[in-house]
Amino acid sequence: MLVLDPKWDLETDVVIIGYGSSGAVAALTAAEAGAKVTILEKQRRGTGPEVGNHYSTSHMSGGVYLQPTEREATIKYFRAMSRMESGYATTTEHGWSGDDLIDAYTDEALHNHEWLEAHGFVMEKVGEGAEHNLPGVESFVSYRFERSGVGMMRRFEELIDAEPNITVLYTTPATRLITNTSGEVLGVEAAAGETNPQTITIRANRGVLMAMGGFEFDEDMKLNYLKVYPTYFTGSEATTGDGVRMATEVGAQMWHMNCASARIVAKFPEFPNAFSLWMTGVRPTPYILVDKYGKRFTNEKFKGHTLYYELTVFDSHKLDFPRVPCYWIFDTKRMTSAKLAAAGGGVTGAMGRYAWSSGNVDELARGWIIKGDTLEELAEKLEMPVENLVQTVQTYNGYCEEGVDPEFDRAQVDLLPLGEAPYYAVRMWPGGPNTQGGARHNAQGQILDMYDRPIPGLYGSGEFGSLFGMLYPSAGGNLSECFAMGRVVGREIAKNRVYVGAK
Ligand SMILES: Cc1cc2nc3c(=O)[nH]c(=O)nc-3n(C[C@H](O)[C@H](O)[C@H](O)COP(=O)(O)OP(=O)(O)OC[C@H]3O[C@@H](n4cnc5c(N)ncnc54)[C@H](O)[C@@H]3O)c2cc1C
Known part of the structure; x- marks a missing residue:
């Protein structure tokens, strides 16, 4: 939404839309790099699974993550999966996922386990290998968090509550992205919430990250984008495709809209x-x-x-x-x-x-x-x-x-x-479990327009525009991506220059 000379109710360095595992990792990474972060979460703060409480798909997950152990084999597996070499080959040059993104994800995912251990998460090894019999399959092991997805998210909540650089605004659904005349994303409009009785605008001096999950609970989107209808999902009913609407308005390119795990x-x-x-x-x-x-x-x-x-x-x-x-x-x-x-x-x-x-x-x-x-x-x-x-x-x-x-x-x-x-x-x-579609992003997490150009100030990570296309690598793939790309984008966005009076 183009707003000339916007009035801002709040100002921060980074706005993260969505408090699932991907938003949480990005928030911690950006905050640890010195940025002030505001997370907008549409659900209310709450500890139980009642409908409306903060109970994201990440909370509802099995809490398993796929851990690559060897770079070249991992890349081989993802490239084979991306081009579907076991079945038909895609005719596009890069297949479903794009080699740059596969490389960036792999390089970072190799460090997932050590990052999680360093942040006090408790998990156990539960498997070896991956789902498809493709080259490189031997490179993976998988882990499960103590108390599954809920246990994982409770640890994120402890870390985020203790981080002075992060503010979480619950019951505050982001509604529109605010741009200037050059199409740069300057901030976000959000509906009234617990802390704000009216619609508010938040200025994000270093960028906005969309980490708001998929469109599992938007019937029109499922009818239009998925390959069959009805399709029902086991995750959070808060994932209503808000990101698709918001990113489309500012010219983002969508991908993997017909793919689901x-x-x-x-x-x-x-x-x-x-x-x-x-x-x-x-x-x-x-x-x-x-x-x-x-x-x-x-x-x-x-x-x-x-x-x-x-x-x-x-x-x-x-x-x-x-x-x-x-x-x-x-x-x-x-x-x-x-x-x-x-x-x-x-x-x-x-x-x-x-x-x-x-x-x-x-x-x-x-x-x-x-x-x-x-x-x-x-x-x-x-x-x-x-x-x-x-x-x-x-x-x-x-x-x-x-x-x-x-x-x-x-x-x-x-x-x-x-x-x-x-x-x-x-x-x-x-x-x-979930849809994989959303805004396409590059290896730095920058959301791309229809001509593959980054939209300044706008980032995406996690299940919203997942790197996985038609084939899903194995149980634990989505969380692995949330952790790895959450860190990539958190670092990237934190090092952006602070905008000075952009119009
Ligand atoms: C039953 C089940 C089991 C699964 N098990 C596994 C597993 O073991 N391993 C694995 O890797 N994957 C698993 N998955 C998939 C995985 O859980 C998800 O893909 C992943 O958690 C998505 O994380 P995310 O951070 O991208 O989004 P989410 O966890 O969906 O978080 C998005 C957040 O954004 C918020 N939000 C949405 N719209 C707005 C808005 N407009 N404004 C503000 N906030 C908004 C939502 O309320 C939510 O809190 C499972 C999924 C399900 C349903």
Whole structure:
């Protein structure tokens, strides 16, 4: 928004919009470099997960981060992933992510673990390698914070509360970016909040950082930008694409708008957020996934962060997305083996807000789980062709007997026959953790215009315009980026010259 001769209510060096992990790392880095930082956060300060409290997607995350250990191998992996060398090659020169950004991210991410340790975070090693079988995959290990995403964010909150150079304004949603006649971003307009009964303007002498997450909870944006609709997300309902609107107004280039780190989720009307469900249970139990016509469509084995794309198939004759919704079908063995939603290693996503019942009895009573005494009854309740579901289960059980799945190559250990009635189903939708789209930024975090020129005074980091495109590297990729690029941009923005009376 161009404002001639603006009047400023507040003045600071750096304005950071959004208090997730990315904004937090950037704020600490800029403050440690001597800059005065003001964080604008739209949610209210609060310690619990109630809707409206400061409970960002970072709080709701599993708190796992991917740690590269070797530079060249890491770069190889990201370049292969960026150009999708395992499938089709992209025809653009730099693929989805751009080599400069991959290099800058890698160089910084190599130091994530040591930075976190130096700042008093507690974490444990939980894995080796990464999700895709691509060159360089051996370069990664992963760690999880004590008490997952909430534990991580509580440590950020302690550090930020103790940092005299940082002020946090809660319930203060940024609404517009303020520019001068040359298009430089001078500051931000924010709606009324706890500390300010009216709209305020804040002058940012060294720059504005947009670290406000994605557009998981803006229905129009999801319909227009993602590959299939509806898509439901498991993170914070505060991520309503405000950054997309604000950055578009000042001429920013958007990228990765059709990309999501996602799979399949359950969505129940009582909660804004979707639920990740636990297919296998404590011990492997039989289950299949079928489309709305009762047919299997994939190797059901947990597909990391890309199963989502398989749900985007469209039938041009029926004018229908046959896998939206799809159904998780299981028998009594799974129903009685464990809660259907119990994320391993910590309470994440909507599970922070809902106590799933033992034996799944409440969820059956709520209608979240659908039961049929026979397969025929289940198919009728799901309004799918009865003969299809019965045939699908018969065929699948035959594969289990033979120990081979000629259709989808499901591994032998995973081929467990369905047979113990009653049968159950949960309606599943495209969705998962997060979108990756937002304003495109360069290796220094500067947001670019449509001609790849930095917009002066404007920066981006984290999930808002993530460097990851269609493929997501592995569990822990987003937080790893938030930490690494948060530090890059925090240093960069802090060293900017102070504007002197720019108009
Ligand atoms: C259930 C779940 C599990 C996940 N697990 C992992 C994991 O283990 N590892 C991993 O790497 N990734 C994981 N992810 C993804 C990861 O959590 C996110 O991509 C990452 O936390 C995003 O961080 P961020 O700082 O960019 O944004 P966010 O954490 O989304 O923070 C953005 C902040 O901006 C605020 N905001 C939005 N609009 C405005 C506005 N207009 N004005 C002011 N403030 C605003 C929001 O309220 C929010 O506090 C998971 C996601 C989910 C949902």
